[in-house]
Amino acid sequence: MMAESTTIARPYTKAVFETALIQDDLSGWSAILSLASSIVSEARVKLVLDNPSLTAEQKAQMLINVCAKSLSLSKQAKNFLHLLAQKQRLSFLPEIYRLYELMKANQEKSVDVSITSAFDLSHAQQDHLARVLSSKLSRNVNISSTTDPSLLGGVMIRSNDQVIDGSVRGKLGKLAEAMNA
Numbered sequence: 001m002m003a004e005s006t007t008i009a010r011p012y013t014k015a016v017f018e019t020a021l022i023q024d025d026l027s028g029w030s031a032i033l034s035l036a037s038s039i040v041s042e043a044r045v046k047l048v049l050d051n052p053s054l055t056a057e058q059k060a061q062m063l064i065n066v067c068a069k070s071l072s073l074s075k076q077a078k079n080f081l082h083l084l085a086q087k088q089r090l091s092f093l094p095e096i097y098r099l100y101e102l103m104k105a106n107q108e109k110s111v112d113v114s115i116t117s118a119f120d121l122s123h124a125q126q127d128h129l130a131r132v133l134s135s136k137l138s139r140n141v142n143i144s145s146t147t148d149p150s151l152l153g154g155v156m157i158r159s160n161d162q163v164i165d166g167s168v169r170g171k172l173g174k175l176a177e178a179m180n181a
Contacts, residue, residue, distance in 0.1 A: 009095035012084065016096070017103045019076055026104050032067070032077050037097040039066050040090055049090055060085035102160070110140040114158040118151040118167065133157070 020029035039045055040063065049059055060082040067073055067081075084090045105111055113133055115121065121129070126143055134141045137159070148156075152168035165171075 005092060005095045006099065008089065009092045009099055012080075012089065012092070013096045013099040013103065016080055017100055019080075020100075020104075021107070023076075026107065028074075029077075030101065030104060032071060032073065033093065033097040033100050035067055035070055036063060036081065037093040039063060040093045046091075056085040056088070057082070059090060063090065105139075108140070109138075110142060111137055111159050112142045112144070115143055115145040116148050116151065116156040116158075116167075117145065118147070118149055118153045118155075120147055121145050121155075129155075129157075133159075 016029060016033070020026045023029075040049060045063075045066075048054070048062060054062075060078075063081055063085070064073060064078055073081075081090070084093065113130075115126070115129060126145060130141045130143050133143075150169060152172075154167040154171070156167050156170065157164040
């Protein structure tokens with residue numbers, strides 16, 4: 001299902017990304033897609049969008065009205081939401097947003113990295129990791145960190161689909177696998 005939704009979302013993502021580039025408003029479109037994506041993911045909204053008695057126009061207008069409470073939507077953004085409604089693609093907004101953010105990060109030469117460590121990392125340690133990862137990945141690195149004591153020690157680093165497991169728990173797991181082989 002994930003590959004199918006990506007295939008369906010890709011042309012819409014490409015179109016909105018090209019529009020954002022032309023308008024020089026990558027962040028603005030990011031905010032719009034983020035908001036619309038979170039709205040269509042809500043259970044109550046899904047029920048409304050799945051209601052066959054509502055027209056595509058009514059569904060689009062409902063989404064636009066809800067979005068407009070938080071953001072000012074441009075004519076292009078409204079047209080985009082109308083198009084998605086007409087094509088019965090509003091439910092693909094979360095995937096469109098995910099793909100858009102990947103394209104945006106690639107355009108801006110940045111990457112989001114999630115670091116999970118056994119203990120809290122100091123700002124100096126986070127800065128050091130950001131510098132090292134930035135040089136390895138040839139990108140600006142945006143770090144978010146969490147703590148998971150079950151790692152026992154070390155860190156686990158995630159970026160998109162890459163995972164670097166430098167945790168003690170991960171190393172013990174590999175050792176156990178090698179011993180059982």
